[in-house]
Amino acid sequence: MVNPLSPSATEPQRRLAGTFLLVILSAFALGLSQTPARAQSDVGGGDLGACTLRDHVYTCDGAAFQKALAAATAVKVETHNADGVARSQLTNLVTKKLGKTIAAAGSPADLDFLLIPTSETGVINGAMDADLGTLRVYTFGPDGERGHLLWAENFSGMPNMPWPAVVHGVILQFQSRFHIQ
Numbered sequence: 001m002v003n004p005l006s007p008s009a010t011e012p013q014r015r016l017a018g019t020f021l022l023v024i025l026s027a028f029a030l031g032l033s034q035t036p037a038r039a040q041s042d043v044g045g046g047d048l049g050a051c052t053l054r055d056h057v058y059t060c061d062g063a064a065f066q067k068a069l070a071a072a073t074a075v076k077v078e079t080h081n082a083d084g085v086a087r088s089q090l091t092n093l094v095t096k097k098l099g100k101t102i103a104a105a106g107s108p109a110d111l112d113f114l115l116i117p118t119s120e121t122g123v124i125n126g127a128m129d130a131d132l133g134t135l136r137v138y139t140f141g142p143d144g145e146r147g148h149l150l151w152a153e154n155f156s157g158m159p160n161m162p163w164p165a166v167v168h169g170v171i172l173q174f175q176s177r178f179h180i181q
Contacts, residue, residue, distance in 0.1 A: 051149040058152040065137065065151040066178065072110035074103040076140075080116045086167045090115045090135075093171050097180050112138040112146055115170065117163065118154065130159045133166040135174055153177065 050064035075094055079086040090113055094100045103109035118131040134154045139147035155170035174180070 051152055058149070060149075060151050062151075062178075068111065068139065068150050069098065069137075072100060074107065074109045075100045075111045075113055076103050076109040078112060078114045078116075083163075085164045086115045089167050089171055093175070093180075097175065108144060109140055111150070112140060114138065115167065117166065129156050131156050132159070132161055133163075133170045135170050 050068070051058045051060040077087060077090050077094055079090065091102060094113060095102065100111075114136045115133065116136075117133050131154050134152060136149060136153070137151040138149055141147040153170055153174045155166055155173055157166065157169065161169075
């Protein structure tokens with residue numbers, strides 16, 4: 001008889017759970033890739049960049065974002081607090097998938113990638129669907145301050161989804177939208 005708590009008994013269950021989570025996140029990414037990004041109400045009227053805010057929905061110009069992304073060489077990566085999971089996955093996206101360098105602290109950057117959870121009072125899309133996290137990309141102003149919003153990628157899902165799954169989901173959704181391998 002095999003002990004149900006032994007590593008050999010729980011490994012297939014973990015693998016199955018991981019595969020299931022990946023399938024769910026992929027379905028979210030593909031299903032949401034054509035939807036406008038819903039916004040948190042943090043900017044009073046929107047930016048003058050490639051995104052405009054209307055009725056709590058950001059509408060962003062994908063072509064303008066892709067042009068700015070192609071021209072960028074050094075970027076800043078930001079997450080909430082000391083979030084190692086989000087910082088690691090966002091850094092991997094920026095350096096390995098997009099081919100950009102991370103700007104050293106105090107050095108100028110072309111773009112600012114910000115990955116944060118959506119507030120607890122985020123937009124509820126349905127009975128079991130809530131905005132959970134957002135990846136936003138900003139320009140930098142002449143004095144090194146955050147500039148205009150170029151892109152807003154929001155991820156929605158089950159309200160109790162663990163943060164690492166949300167991080168993975170929003171990055172996967174962003175990659176899918178822009179066909180990033």
